[in-house]
Amino acid sequence: MGAAELGRALAPLLGKPVPKHIAVACSGGADSLALTLLADQWARPRGIKLSALIVDHRLRQQSAAEARQVADWLKAAGIAAHILTRRGARPKADIQAAARAARYGLLAEWCAGHGVRHLLLAHHREDQAETLLLRALRGSGIDGLAAMAPSRPLTADLQLLRPLLDQPKARLVAALQARGQAWIEDPSNRNTAFARVQVRAALGQLDQDGSLTRHLATTAANMARARQALEQLASEALHRSVAWHEAGFAWLDAAALRAAPEEIGLRALARLLRLVGGLPEPPRLESLQRLLNHLDEPATLHRCRLLPVAQGRLLPVGQGRLLVHREARFPPEPLPLGSLQPGRGLPNPAWPSLVWPRLVWDGRFDLALSRPMPGYRLAMLGKALPPALLAREAEIPRAVWPSLPALWRGKTLVGLPVLGPVGKADAVIMRFRNSL
Template identity: 45%
Template sequence: MNSPRIVPPGSAPGDAAPLRAGEFARLMAPAGPFEPAPHLAVAVSGGPDSLALSLLAASWARRRKGRVTALTVEHGLRAESAAEARQAGRWLKTHGISHRILPWRGEKPASGVQAAAREARLRHLADWCVRHRVLHLLTAHQMEDQAATVLLRLSAGSGGDGLAAMPLVQDLRAPDGAGIRLIRPLLAIPEARLKATLGNRGQAWIDDPSNRDRSYARTRLTVALDALGGEGMSVARLARAAHRAGSDRAALDSACGELLSRAAAPHPAGFVTLDWACWRAAPEAVSLRALIRLLTAVGGRPFGPRLERVERLSESLRAAYPARAVTLGGCRIIPRRGALLICREPGAAEAALTLKPGERRLWDNRYRVHVPRRAEFRGACMLGRLGSDGIAALRRTMADGGRALETIPAPARPALPAFRDLDGLLAVPHLRYARSPGGDGCEAQYIGAGNRTGGVFGPVA
C-alpha cells in the first residue's frame, strides 16, 4: 500500500492572505438562510482546498451551535487512496471534526474515469446526506476550478448558461429522489489563499498526483491557465466572467419562470401542455430557455438536450405552428388543439426496476416511487412504463371499461409508471388503478428532472 504524499504547512505561499472567519461568513451568507444549529456535510479528499473548507466550515457552524461531518469517498482508483482517506480523518479528528469514509465498491470504468468518479462521488455524498437528514453539502471548488470550467464550456460551444459555470447553490437528487443543497462557497477564492489558510493553522495537506495528469482535459486546461494569464485571460477574469454570466442567467430565469407560469400547465402524471401562442410571443431568449427547462423536466435528464438542437426546434416552432410531432431529448413535442403537448418518449424511459416492500426509489429520474411495507404481490414487484400492453389490459380489467384512461392524453399514456407482479398490472397511480389486494398504497410521485434549483417554474441557480 502506497503512502500519501504529504505537503508540510510551511509550503504554503507566503504572499497569499489566509481566509478569515468573517470573510468566510460573508461567502456563506448568499447560500442562506440556514436552519438553527445547522448540520453541514463537507466533501473532503485531504487536498488543500477541501481541508481548508472543512476547518472554515466547522468554525462557522460552531458559532451557530451547529456541526460539520466531513465525508471522503474512497474511490480505490489509486493505490494510496485508502491511506489518504484515513490520513484526512486523523487530521480532522485533531480539529474536533467528525469524519466518515464512504467506499466506492464495484467495477471501475476503463475510460471516462474522471467523469465516472465525479458522478459516483456525488451519488455517495448525496445518499449519505439524505440518510442522515443533512440538507447542506459543501464542496471546495475554488477560483481555478471555476476558470477551468469556463474554458471547458467554451471549448464545448456552450451558451450563456454554460459560461456561468458552477453556481453557488445547486440541487442534488439522491437515489430515492430526495433533494439536498450543494453549496460551493469558495468559487471566488484562489487556491493560494486556501493553502495559506492551512499554513496559518499549521495544517499539512495531501498532494494528489492525478491533478497533474495531462491525459485529462480539465488538467490540461488548468495548466494552460498560466499561459493564458500572460495574454490577459487570467483566472480572476475568467471567474468574473462566470459571475457576470451567472447574473445574466438569474435574470433570464426570472423571466422564464414568469413565462412558464402563464404558458405552461404541468400535469402530475409528468407531461406539460404549452400555450404555443403565449410561448411564441415571448422574447426569443426567454422562450428558448422555457423550452429547455420543459424538455429537461419531462425528459428525465439532469440537463437539457444539446443547445444547437433545441435552438433548431425553437426556431421551427416560432416560425409556424407545427404540422406533426417531433422528438428531442427523450420527449415528444406534439401539436394538440392549438397548444403543444410535451410528454415522455416511451422508448426513452428507464428500464423496469425491482422494488422490495417498504422501498423508496427514483424511477426515470422523474418519479419518486414507493411500495408499502405490507404490500402483497406474487413474485417480484416491478416498476416500469405502462406501455401499449398495459393500456390494453386496463381496458379489459377496469370497472369503468378504461374510461379513466381518457383523463390522460393518449400520447402520454404509454410512459406512465406502472407496478406489476407475476399476475400482471398491480397499480397505475396516475389512473387511480390498484388491484386489490396488493396494489393499494403503491405511489409514483412526479418530481421532474434536473439537478438544478427550482424544477419547472422556479429559478435555476
Template identity: 45%
Template sequence: MSVRETAELFASFPNSGRVILAVSGGADSTALLVLAQRWRQRRTRGPELIAATVDHGLRPGSGSEAKAVGALARRLGVQHKILSWRGTKPKTGIEATARAARYRLLTELARQVGAEAIATAHTLDDQAETVLMRLASGSGPAGLAGMRPRDARDGLVLLRPFLGVRKARLVATLTRAGIAWVEDPMNADPAFARPRLRAAAAVLAREGLTAERVGRLAARMARYEDAVAAAVEAARAHIADPQRPGRLDGRALAAAPEEVALRLLTDAILGAGAPCTMEKPPRLQRLEAMWCDLRAAIAEGRATRRTLADALIAVDRDGTVSITVAPPRRSPQRQTTAASRGRRNAAKHPFTKPR
C-alpha cells in the same frame, strides 16, 4: 483567515442537523475541514460536521491518503467516513465518471446519516476553469453561470463556501497552521482539460482573463439566468399545455423571446423521457438550428418533423408543437440484413424478378 471572514464563508450552513464535508485530502478540501471545524467550534449552535473521503482507487496510495484524512479529522474531533468507488473503471471519460460516482457516494452517505447538505471545497480558481471550459464547448448563459454557492441536487443542498476564495489563500492558511495536504498528480496531468487551463492561467491573466474577472462574469450570468428562468415560468402558463405534456402552442412560442422559446423547448425535450436526453441536454448549437427551422415552418403554416437528442419534435399545420420520444433507429447492420432478406423473398416470389 480572520474569524469574521470565516464566519461569512460558512454563513450558508444550517444552524442544526448534519452537513457532509467532501474532503479528498487536497489543499482546498483539507482547508474546508479545518476552517469548518474552527467555525463550528466557535458557535453554540450549528450542524454536526461529518467528513467524507471518496477513495476512487485510481492510483496506488489512494487508500492511505484517505486514512490520513481520517486521522486529521479525528484530531479535530470530526467524524470521518471513507467511501470506496468499486467496480470497473472506464478507460475514457474518467473525470466525468469519477465525479458522478463521487456525488453518488456522498449522496448515499448523506441519506444514511440524515444530513441535509453536502459541502465541497470548490474555489474561485475552479469556478474560472469551469466557466472557461464551458465557453470552449459552446455553452450558453446557463453554462457560463458556472457553479452556484448554494444549489439543490437530488433532494439535498449543495454548499460551496469557498467559491469566491482563491486557492492560494487556502494553501497559505494550511501552511501557517502547519497542516499537510496531498497533491494529486492528476491535477497536473496535461491529458485532462483542467490542468491544461491551469498551465495557461498566467497567459490568460496577462490578457485580462483573471480568475476574479471570470468569476464576476459567472455571477452576472447567474443573475441573468435567474431573470430568464422567471420569464420562462411566466411564459409557460400560456405556451405549454399542462394537461398534455410535450405539447406547446407554436405560434405563442415563436412570439416569445428566443431565449425563452429555447428554454421551453429544452424543458419539453427533457420531459419527453428519452434516456440519453435525461442524462445530457441537447447541444445549444443544434437546438438553435432546429428552432430556426421550426419557427419558419410555424410562420408558413406547414408541417415538419425533426429529431434531436432522441426526441421527435413535430409541428402541425396549425402551429402545434408536439414532442415525444423518437422511435429507435435501426442499425446499419440490421438495415442491411433486412434489405438482404427482402431480396431473397423477392427472388422466391413468382411474379417478381430479382434485381
C-alpha cells in the same frame, strides 16, 4: 480565512431553518481540508453535525493510504470522517470525467442514506476562472460561461454548496499553515495530459498578481446573472404557453412559444422536455433548434413525444396545440417497494409534511410511502387498460397511458398512484416534479 467569514458565506446558501446535519467533500487537498476544518469550527458551536466524506477513487496505488491519512487527520480534530470507495474496473478513457461521475454518485448515495441535504464543496476563485476558460475554449454560450454556481441541486434532495467561489486558494492554504496542518498533493493535478491542468498552467504564467483570475471570476458571476434573467423569462414563457397535468404530461401552445425571442423559446422548450422526459441534462442545441422550427409537426426528442392536439384529442398537423408526454420506450427499471422505509407523519393528503426519505421515480415524480409495501413494485403501465383510465380518456389521451407510473403486485395491476388513492389509503404518494 476564519470560521466566521465562512459562516457569512454559508448563511444565504443554507437558508432557514439551518440544517441539523451537513456534509463536506474532503479529498485531503489544501482546499477541501481547509473547508472541512473551517466548517467544523463554524458548525460545532451551533449544534450542527458535520460529516466529512472522503472518496477513494482507486485510480492510484497510494489512494487508499491517502484516504486513511486524511481520515486520521480529521478524526484527530474531532470530525466524523467516512471513506467512500469506488468499485469496478479502472476507466479506460476520459478518466477525470469518469472519476467525477463516480465521486458524485458515492457522495449522493451516502447523503441520501443519512438524511443529509447539503453537501459543501471547496471550489474557489481559481477553480472558477479555470472552468470559465475551459468552457470558452469549447465555444460555450452564456450558461457555460456562467461556470459554477454557488448552489445547485445534485439530486432531488441534495444541494451542492460552494461557499468559497469568491476566495483565492492562497487564503485556504494560509488557514492550514496557521494551524500547522499538512495536506495531500494529488499528482494528477500536475498531469498535463488533462485539459484543466494545461489551462491552470497557462493561467499561472499570465496572471502573476492574481488580477486576471479575479476578473475571470467576476465575468463568470456576470454571466450567471444574465443566465438567471434569461431563465426567469423562459419560466414566464412556459407559464404562458404550457398547461400541465398532474399525471406528468403537458399541452403546449406552439404559437405562444414561438412568439417569444428565440433564445427564450429554446430555453423554455428545453426545460419542458427535461421535466416531461425526466432527464437532468437539456437536449443538444442543434436538435432543440430543429424542433422549435417545426413545432407543428409530430416529433420525438429527449424521451418525449410531441403530437398535435386540441383539448386532449389528437388532431391533424397544424391544428391546435401539442401534446408533450414521456415516451414509453426506455422505461426505468421496476422499483421494488418492500425495502423502502415509509415516511412518518403523512396525514392524507398533506404533502408538505413529507419527511425523509423521499425518492424520485423516472426523474419525473416525487415518491413516498405512507405504510410498508412488501411485495409491491412501481413500473410503467405499459399495455394494460385499467377502467379508471378508460373513464378519463377525454382528460388523459391514450398516447400518455403506457408511460404512467403504475403500482403492481406480481402481475396484478393495483392502481395508478398519480391519479388518486390506491387501496384504502394513500399507500404510495406521488407528485409530478413540475419545478418551473
